[in-house]
Amino acid sequence: MEIVAIDQISPDQVILFAWGFVTINATIAYTWLIMGLLVIGSIAITGNLSSERTMSRWQNLLEVIVGTIRSEVGDIAKEGVDTYFPFIATLFLFILFSNLFTFIPGYVAPTSSLTTTSALAVVVFFAVPIYGISKNGILHYLKEYIQPTFIFFPFHVMGEFSRTLALAVRLFGNIMSHEKVIAILLAVTPLFFPVVMQALGLLIGLIQAYIFAILAMVYIASATQTHEETEHNPKKETEPVKI
Amino acid sequence: MHIDWFVFFCQIVNFLLLLFLLKKFLYGRIIGAMDAREAKITATFVDADKARESARESAEQYEKRLRDLDAQVEAAMNRAREDAEAHRKELMDKAREEVEMLQALWVETLKSERDAFLAELRQLAGTQIYSITRRVLKDLADVELEQRIVEILMERIQTMDEEERGKFRDSLTEGGTITVQSAFDIPAEERKKLDDVIRRYINGDIQVVFEKSDNVMTGYELKTDGHKIAWSIKEYLDSLEEKFYHALHEEAQEKR
Numbered sequence: 001m002e003i004v005a006i007d008q009i010s011p012d013q014v015i016l017f018a019w020g021f022v023t024i025n026a027t028i029a030y031t032w033l034i035m036g037l038l039v040i041g042s043i044a045i046t047g048n049l050s051s052e053r054t055m056s057r058w059q060n061l062l063e064v065i066v067g068t069i070r071s072e073v074g075d076i077a078k079e080g081v082d083t084y085f086p087f088i089a090t091l092f093l094f095i096l097f098s099n100l101f102t103f104i105p106g107y108v109a110p111t112s113s114l115t116t117t118s119a120l121a122v123v124v125f126f127a128v129p130i131y132g133i134s135k136n137g138i139l140h141y142l143k144e145y146i147q148p149t150f151i152f153f154p155f156h157v158m159g160e161f162s163r164t165l166a167l168a169v170r171l172f173g174n175i176m177s178h179e180k181v182i183a184i185l186l187a188v189t190p191l192f193f194p195v196v197m198q199a200l201g202l203l204i205g206l207i208q209a210y211i212f213a214i215l216a217m218v219y220i221a222s223a224t225q226t227h228e229e230t231e232h233n234p235k236k237e238t239e240p241v242k243i
Numbered sequence: 244m245h246i247d248w249f250v251f252f253c254q255i256v257n258f259l260l261l262l263f264l265l266k267k268f269l270y271g272r273i274i275g276a277m278d279a280r281e282a283k284i285t286a287t288f289v290d291a292d293k294a295r296e297s298a299r300e301s302a303e304q305y306e307k308r309l310r311d312l313d314a315q316v317e318a319a320m321n322r323a324r325e326d327a328e329a330h331r332k333e334l335m336d337k338a339r340e341e342v343e344m345l346q347a348l349w350v351e352t353l354k355s356e357r358d359a360f361l362a363e364l365r366q367l368a369g370t371q372i373y374s375i376t377r378r379v380l381k382d383l384a385d386v387e388l389e390q391r392i393v394e395i396l397m398e399r400i401q402t403m404d405e406e407e408r409g410k411f412r413d414s415l416t417e418g419g420t421i422t423v424q425s426a427f428d429i430p431a432e433e434r435k436k437l438d439d440v441i442r443r444y445i446n447g448d449i450q451v452v453f454e455k456s457d458n459v460m461t462g463y464e465l466k467t468d469g470h471k472i473a474w475s476i477k478e479y480l481d482s483l484e485e486k487f488y489h490a491l492h493e494e495a496q497e498k499r
């Protein structure tokens with residue numbers, strides 16, 4: 001069952017419902033599916049949480065996931081973990097589950113649509129200044145753009161845009177290309193080999209989710225911490241590296 | 244590759260909605276549960292630490308109490324030992340005293356018994372010696388002992404040195420009496436002989452009176468008002484008694 005034809009590059013092109021400019025395509029539908037699963041699963045599991053020493057397996061799983069993400073965020077953010085944690089964790093979980101379900105026939109990952117990845121990248125693009133300004137104030141945040149001199153201002157601005165573009169395209173390219181590879185392989189060698197590629201796809205999906213979330217966190221951290229670090233950690237003498 | 248702007252904004256809204264929902268239903272709850280558990284575990288550890296601390300304190304307290312008790316027991320034992328030692332010493336002293344007292348009593352009894360025995364012995368020995376001597380004398384010389392005694396008396400009067408004899412004479416007044424005390428009756432013949440000897444050697448102008456006396460034992464006593472000469476087996480008996488006494492005394496010393 002192929003929802004997205006081999007010549008269609010994005011699930012955006014699969015229109016399910018259209019009314020004026022309102023178009024419900026496969027991307028939105030699968031996004032809602034993932035959202036629904038995440039929210040309903042969360043509600044189901046967190047409905048009867050235990051703070052005792054014994055707990056259900058599902059709670060244990062969630063605690064492991066949440067705890068791991070939290071500690072990863074903490075490693076980068078150093079402080080104010082719980083400010084950034086929900087944002088980063090939501091990015092990670094959404095992308096992760098979008099990617100993982102690709103082994104289900106008929107499912108198309110919303111992240112294989114450039115629209116979705118662009119939307120997520122733009123969210124990160126806005127989240128960085130929002131967190132930076134709320135943490136250090138607008139002046140401090142803007143000052144970062146002319147560090148070390150004002151000449152660097154255009155590079156900073158370009159960097160902001162290019163890294164957002166990179167975020168969007170990296171995720172889109174990986175997932176989309178993987179799906180296309182699977183589709184082509186199914187056509188060429190229908191037995192065994194696509195299964196291995198599917199397994200590889202799970203790994204790629206996990207890595208891409210991790211990369212996206214971690215990069216978002218790094219960007220936020222750079223916006224909130226750069227100034228403090230230069231204040232607290234004056235330049236250290238670095239040893240010359242022999243090549 | 245185009246971007247559907249409606250879908251684009253839809254996805255942004257979707258993401259923000261998901262963020263809100265997960266924050267509400269997942270992170271808050273899970274983190275709350277984790278924090279609560281962590282707090283509980285911390286509290287448990289704190290309680291355990293407290294319990295351990297209090298257990299340690301109790302153990303120390305009991306150890307201290309045990310040490311005190313040991314010390315008390317030791318002190319009590321020492322005291323008891325000292326008391327027992329003192330008591331033992333006291334009892335020993337008492338026993339020794341009693342023994343000494345008993346010994347003294349025994350010695351006293353022994354002494355009195357010895358004295359009694361010696362007195363009896365003296366009496367007996369005197370009598371025996373007298374009878375033995377008499378028999379011996381009789382057997383050997385075929386002379387009555389009394390006769391021999393009188394002879395001895397006469398001999399003594401005759402061999403008495405002048406100084407003593409002078410004293411005797413001086414004690415005699417003119418026409419005075421000289422008393423001859425003897426343990427036996429002197430036969431008339433012997434009396435006469437003795438009378439002659441006394442008159443001849445001491446003084447002719449006196450009266451001689453013969454008396455029988457138990458005090459003299461076997462022997463005689465020649466008495467004036469102020470002077471006397473005596474010969475008696477008593478002297479020998481006294482010597483015997485003394486020797487006997489010494490012998491007994493030495494024996495008693497050895498036994499002790």
